[in-house]
Amino acid sequence: MAHGKYLTYSGYLHLDELLSLQEEQSGEGGSPEHDEMLFIIIHQVYELWFKQLLHELEFACDRMGADDMPRLLHTMERILTILKVQVAQLDILETMRPLDFLAFRQRLEEASGLQSYQFRELEFILGHKRTDVFDRYPAGSDARRRLDSRYREPSLWAAFLRFLHGRGYAIPAEDLERDVTAPTEPSAGVRAALIRLYREDPQLVQLCERFVDLDEGLQEWRYRHVKMVERTIGARPGTGQTGGAAYLRKSLNRPVFPDLWAIRTDL
Template sequence: MGLLRETMAHEKYTTYSGYLHLEDLLSLQVERSGRNGDHEHDEMLFIIIHQVYELWFKQLLHELEFARDRMAADDMPRLLHTMQRILTILKVQVAQLDILETMRPLEFLAFRQMLEEASGLQSYQFRELEFVLGHKRTSVFKRYPDGSDARKRLERRYREPSLWNAFLGFLDARGHSIPREDLGRDVTAPTEPSAGVQAALVRLYREDPTLVQLCERLVDLDEGLQEWRYRHVKMVERTIGTRPGTGETAGAAYLRGSLNKPVFPDLWAIRTDL
């Protein structure tokens, strides 16, 4: 019997659909339209795009954690490779907006009311990404009830060192002296510009071409995130105009407030001094 159970457990993952749990995965696209005979063709696209976004958010969190670990291990080759993968995923996420923009305003408005209070601002994985990148603030907690799994995840990320915290420690360990006050900053505080860090980065850019590669990939990541935010705003504007967003948000007006806010401000500030 033990051998039979072992064989059955092995066979469960020997097929493509079994390994990927396709039956479960493909059952998750549950349309709300059509329940009263008013099926809307584009709702399936809307659901799939956002589910795919959440899968990519999960992978980005996985890769960013690994990048942070590679910094602690002083593993520069794997770190650069991981950063390149992160950038490639981000490009795919930006490109997915092209697909979403094939949905015209009337097609979205036909089922928009079925979203009720659901809003992309409730994506706790995206908030986790922001926290991992150093954009920390307690105001986001109010969207998630005390004790909920989402709240617990966010609280854990809030208390963790950000990628930027790890990056500063990595630079210091490699001989690029980072001011003690910056290395010892409260990890729950948002990343703020630092004259001392900027001075160290200017020296690094002039003396250490290998680490410059890493710095530039962090700039690419920051720029890619800002590009995604911009494209997201324009997609919302062309789809719902100036209407309020779902979930009691201000729609595009709210999203525009997130533009032009880099997560690694020191890497942008030094451009004038190089």
């Protein structure tokens, strides 16, 4: 806002700009399809929540570096609450019946949720790193630069292992020094440290359980997403000629923190 002018609610939130961003593609020569507005707004809201999750996950990594347990636990609770809201939003999207979506689906052309670079950033910060996702983003684009930067940063799990090491837990050197661009892999040495932690430190157990909650929430979101797609388009290919529900189903039951699940057999 210009100096000397009162800050207003509308100005602070850039409401005029925000509310002009829902551009329906259907309706040329007539009225737009009623459900397209819902489809646009839901996905725009998802992207805003993705932005906030990235913001909070970055802060969680920072708080681990500062050994600030109270703020770290509070941040994890906020992350989990946001994730619950994201799952609940699928209830709204499922009010759109198959024929309602098919009425404007062809207008999406090659656009697909798989092109969400913020979701790919979330996968990277959570340790699910791989290079094949870069193919969807042109070299030199802002999205490609963001993904490349995130790909080369330590994951939340890497920050957590350093945090445990700083608290005196014997995290193997090979796990602390792993290539930051490599995906998270199970580690017998990390599991041994976690078992000791679960037996000795109730406060750190509370943090570990928040990580498990996050992992479980992500799997719940993926499951609900698959069922929403099946409910809406059945076995059809997804938009942009993606694999639809069959493709999404491959990501089910894939933990991002495998060691926290594996130790439950040995506690």
